[in-house]
Amino acid sequence: xxxxxxxxxxxxxxxxxxxxxxxxxxxxxxxxxxxxxxxxxxxxxxxxxxxxxxxxxxxxxxxxxxxxxxxxxxxxxxxxxxxxxxxxxxxxxxxxxxxxxxxxxxxxxxxxxxxxxxxxxxxxxxxxxxxxxxxxxxxxxxxxxxxxxxxxxxxxxxxxxxxxxxxxxxxxxxxxxxxxxxx
Numbered sequence: 001x002x003x004x005x006x007x008x009x010x011x012x013x014x015x016x017x018x019x020x021x022x023x024x025x026x027x028x029x030x031x032x033x034x035x036x037x038x039x040x041x042x043x044x045x046x047x048x049x050x051x052x053x054x055x056x057x058x059x060x061x062x063x064x065x066x067x068x069x070x071x072x073x074x075x076x077x078x079x080x081x082x083x084x085x086x087x088x089x090x091x092x093x094x095x096x097x098x099x100x101x102x103x104x105x106x107x108x109x110x111x112x113x114x115x116x117x118x119x120x121x122x123x124x125x126x127x128x129x130x131x132x133x134x135x136x137x138x139x140x141x142x143x144x145x146x147x148x149x150x151x152x153x154x155x156x157x158x159x160x161x162x163x164x165x166x167x168x169x170x171x172x173x174x175x176x177x178x179x180x181x182x183x
Contacts, residue, residue: 001037001159009042009153012049020045020059027063039161042150043078043143044070047089050141055090057139065091065110070143072112077147078165085114090140092122096133111138 007014020026027048028041044066051062069089070076077087089112099105109125111118118140126135154162 001039001042001161002035003037005157005159006037006042006045008157009039009150009159010046010049011149011153012045017045023059025059025063027066039078039150039154039159039165040076042154043076043147046146046150047141047143050146051090051139055139055141057091061091065089065139065141068110069112072110073143077143078151080144080147082166084144086142086144087113088115088118088140089143090118090138092118092125092135093137093139094122094126094129094133095136096129098130098132106136107133111140112143115140 001009003017004014007017010017021030024030026041027044031037031041047066047070048059048062051057051065052059055062055065057065066089069091073087073089075081075084075087080087090110091108092111094107094109096105096107099107107129111121113121118138122135122138126133151162151165154165
């Protein structure tokens with residue numbers, strides 16, 4: 001798919017998309033030839049944007065979370081059964097006093113799954129580091145909601161790539177209040 005199509009599917013201004021391309025900050029390897037993007041690229045970019053805007057992480061951190069977190073999922077959100085529980089992708093920060101003080105006293109690991117699975121995995125991993133370790137923060141974005149938005153917009157555009165993606169209902173795909181209201 002071309003630049004305008006991926007920007008539409010992701011719901012991002014094309015100039016903002018160009019900014020990520022120019023700065024080499026896309027959360028996936030640049031396609032060859034240029035402007036040959038996939039729905040998976042669109043999903044990765046939507047999740048990347050959600051992590052930055054809602055999770056408050058940097059572009060580099062968001063890219064790392066998208067790549068590592070999505071790989072941990074058993075089913076890619078674009079192929080998920082529409083009736084299944086939403087899947088989330090994120091990172092957890094664990095404070096470990098045995099490592100010292102300041103920023104060096106933390107472990108970061110990637111989490112993926114349903115919201116309940118994220119919580120259980122994060123708590124269990126914190127306990128693995130010892131009795132003094134504490135789970136400090138989990139940053140996550142709704143991977144299923146990102147996939148629903150991308151799939152719905154791809155179907156709306158009539159993209160041939162969308163034929164392989166089930167028509168996903170748009171239940172609560174997003175309810176974001178960052179100046180533009182609901183989308």
